[in-house]
Amino acid sequence: MGAMIRKYREVARVHLKSQLAWRADVIFQMFFTIGRILFAYLLWKVIFDGRDEVAGFGFDGMLSYYIFSSFLTQLDLSQGISEEIHNRIRGGTFSKYMVLPVHTEGYFLAMEVGVVLFYLIFDLIAAFVWVLVFGIRLQITEELWVVLCAVLMVALGLLFMVQLTYYLGLLTLKYQGIGTFLMIKNNLVALITGSIVPLVLLPESVVGVMRLLPFYYVTYLPSMLLVGRCREETVAGLAVLAMWCLALQAVICVTWEKYSRRYDGAGI
Amino acid sequence: MRGYRKTGNDKVRSEKAGRRGGRVGRYLRILRELARLRMQQLMVFRLDFFAPFFVDGSLFAVQLLVFDAIYGNVERIGTWDRGAMLVYIGSFSLLNAVSMSLCFFGVISIPGKIRSGELDLYLTKPVSPLFRLSFEQINPGSLPLVCMSLCIIGYGIRTGGLRPSGRQVAAYLLWMLLMAVLYYDMEVLMRSLSFYVLSTSRMDQLEEASLELCMKLPGTALYGVYKLLFYCLLPYGLMATVPVQSLIGELSWAGGLWAFSIVSGFSLLTAAAWRVGIRRYESASS
Numbered sequence: 001m002g003a004m005i006r007k008y009r010e011v012a013r014v015h016l017k018s019q020l021a022w023r024a025d026v027i028f029q030m031f032f033t034i035g036r037i038l039f040a041y042l043l044w045k046v047i048f049d050g051r052d053e054v055a056g057f058g059f060d061g062m063l064s065y066y067i068f069s070s071f072l073t074q075l076d077l078s079q080g081i082s083e084e085i086h087n088r089i090r091g092g093t094f095s096k097y098m099v100l101p102v103h104t105e106g107y108f109l110a111m112e113v114g115v116v117l118f119y120l121i122f123d124l125i126a127a128f129v130w131v132l133v134f135g136i137r138l139q140i141t142e143e144l145w146v147v148l149c150a151v152l153m154v155a156l157g158l159l160f161m162v163q164l165t166y167y168l169g170l171l172t173l174k175y176q177g178i179g180t181f182l183m184i185k186n187n188l189v190a191l192i193t194g195s196i197v198p199l200v201l202l203p204e205s206v207v208g209v210m211r212l213l214p215f216y217y218v219t220y221l222p223s224m225l226l227v228g229r230c231r232e233e234t235v236a237g238l239a240v241l242a243m244w245c246l247a248l249q250a251v252i253c254v255t256w257e258k259y260s261r262r263y264d265g266a267g268i
Numbered sequence: 269m270r271g272y273r274k275t276g277n278d279k280v281r282s283e284k285a286g287r288r289g290g291r292v293g294r295y296l297r298i299l300r301e302l303a304r305l306r307m308q309q310l311m312v313f314r315l316d317f318f319a320p321f322f323v324d325g326s327l328f329a330v331q332l333l334v335f336d337a338i339y340g341n342v343e344r345i346g347t348w349d350r351g352a353m354l355v356y357i358g359s360f361s362l363l364n365a366v367s368m369s370l371c372f373f374g375v376i377s378i379p380g381k382i383r384s385g386e387l388d389l390y391l392t393k394p395v396s397p398l399f400r401l402s403f404e405q406i407n408p409g410s411l412p413l414v415c416m417s418l419c420i421i422g423y424g425i426r427t428g429g430l431r432p433s434g435r436q437v438a439a440y441l442l443w444m445l446l447m448a449v450l451y452y453d454m455e456v457l458m459r460s461l462s463f464y465v466l467s468t469s470r471m472d473q474l475e476e477a478s479l480e481l482c483m484k485l486p487g488t489a490l491y492g493v494y495k496l497l498f499y500c501l502l503p504y505g506l507m508a509t510v511p512v513q514s515l516i517g518e519l520s521w522a523g524g525l526w527a528f529s530i531v532s533g534f535s536l537l538t539a540a541a542w543r544v545g546i547r548r549y550e551s552a553s554s
Contacts, residue, residue, distance in 0.1 A: 028470060035477045038494070039485055046346045046489045047338070054341050180319040187326040191333060196484075201337040 008110040015114030030126040040066035064139040068223040071127045073195040078161040085169025095265035141228035150225040157218035163248045173259035194220030214244035317409045328361040351428015358420030360483045360508040365413035373405035375455045379462035443511035453538040463545030
C-alpha cells in the first residue's frame, strides 16, 4: 500500500515540476481569469444600476460568487485528460499509459493532483489581484465547518470531473471520434456548473432537477457556501456527490473491462 | 495562318471581355471551384461535416439560456429589454456563422502555412493568396447555424415587439455586412502577425477571450477604459452592438460615423499588415 502511494506521489511530483517549464502559460492562465470576472463586473454593474438586489444577491455578493466560482473553474484542469486519451487511442500510442506499473486512472488522477497543486497558488494570487483591481468587498462565510465542507466538496467535485473526463476519453475505444462531443460537453458544463451565471437565477423546478446531478456540487454549491448561502444543502450535497463518484467509478470499471481489449497499439 | 490570327484575336477579345466582365466574375468562378473541391474533401469525413454547427450551436444555445435566466429576474439590462438582447445574440451568432461557413477554417490555417513554407504554393498561383487561403476551406456544415441565427433574430424581434421600418432593416443589413468585414479583418490581422513573430498562440487566446466576452456582453454595457479597449483596440464590442442599435433606433450619427471609421481603419490596417508581411516572408520550404 505504502509503495503504491509512493508511486502515485511520484507521478504527482513529476507533473507538478513539469509545469515549471511552461512559465508563460502560468502567467497567461492567471491573466485570462480576468475574462469571467470582467464579464460579471460589467454585466452586473449595469443590472444593479438602480436596484439593490437580484435573486437575493447584492452587487458585492454577486461579484464574490464570481470570484469563488471563477477560481474553482480555473482549478478544474481535467478536460485535457479526455483529449489526451482520445488523441493517444486514435494515434495508437495509448500503450504509453498501459505499460506503466500503476493503474491508468490512478495515473491521471495523480497527474491532476500535481497540476492542481501547482496552479492553486497562482489562481489564489489571481483571485486576490482581481478583488483589489475591481474593488470588490469580498463576502465570505464566517462558519469554519461550512468552509471545511466546501473544501471537501471541491475536492470531491474535482475527483468527479477527473472521473468524467477519463470515462469520456475511454469512450474513444468504442466510438473512435469524440472530439466534437467533448467540445459540446465543455459548453454545457460551463452552464450547469454555474460558472457563467449563478444557478439560483434559473426557475426553481430546473434547480430542483440540477440538485440531482453532480455538476451542481462541483462549482456552484461550494461557491454559494463560501459566500454564506445554501448552508442547509451542505450535508446532502456531499452525500449526493460522493454517490455520483462511486456510481461513475463502477461505470468506468465496466467500460474498461469491456473495451480495453479493443485497443490496437502502434508504439508508445 | 488566318486561323491562328483569328484564334489570337479571339484570345485578346476574351481577355478584354474577361477584364470587362470583371475581376469580380473571375473571383466568383474561383470561389465556386474552391467550394466544389472543399465539398469533395468534406464528404470523406461525413461525421465531422456538421461538427461546427453542433459545437457553435450549443455555445449560442447556452447563451440564450443564460440571458433567459437573467431576464427572468430583471426586466432590462441597461436600455435593452429581452427582445433587443435576443437580437444581439442572434446577430453575433450570425456573424460567427457566416465566418465559419466561408473563411474561418481557411484563415486559421495561415500561421501554419507561413511557418511551414507552404505559403509558397499560394504565391505562385495567378490569384490573390489571401483570397485563396481564406476561401479554400469553406464549411457548408455551418450553414444551419446561419438559419438558427436568423430564427433567433426573428424571435427577438417578435419578443421585443419591435416594428422596424424598412430604413431600419436596410441599415441593420448594411451594418451586418460591414461588421462581417470587420470580423474577417480581425481574424486575418491576428494571423498576419505570424509573418512577424514565431508563435501567435497568445494572440489566439486573446482573440478567443475577447470574442467570448463580447458575445456575452453588449457594447452598451461598456464604459471608460473597457469601451476604449473593445470599441477601438479590439473592436469586438462594436460587432453586433451597432447593427442592433441601428435596428432599434438607438444608433446616433456620431456612433455610426465612429463605427464606420473603425471598420475602414481596420480594413486598411489588415491590408497593410498582410502586404508588408508578404514582402517580409522568406520561404521555409525546399
